[in-house]
Amino acid sequence: MTLQKSVLQEYDRELELVQKHVLDLFWEYDRMSSAGQSSLNKLAKLVEVPTEMEIQKDWKQYMADTA
Numbered sequence: 001m002t003l004q005k006s007v008l009q010e011y012d013r014e015l016e017l018v019q020k021h022v023l024d025l026f027w028e029y030d031r032m033s034s035a036g037q038s039s040l041n042k043l044a045k046l047v048e049v050p051t052e053m054e055i056q057k058d059w060k061q062y063m064a065d066t067a
């Protein structure tokens with residue numbers, strides 16, 4: 001394995017961990033200040049996970065499709 005491939009694999013592992021933690025923070029979304037919510041949504045976009053608005057939209061679509 002080349003050093004470059006090893007570095008990329010480590011980056012991918014760390015990115016997945018950050019994504020998991022960002023998603024976990026959405027459980028506290030309603031308790032956050034508006035500034036905290038805004039920051040979380042910005043972080044979500046940076047690490048390519050759904051924002052609160054996208055999560056709500058997907059949930060509403062799922063509920064409509066299964067009703």
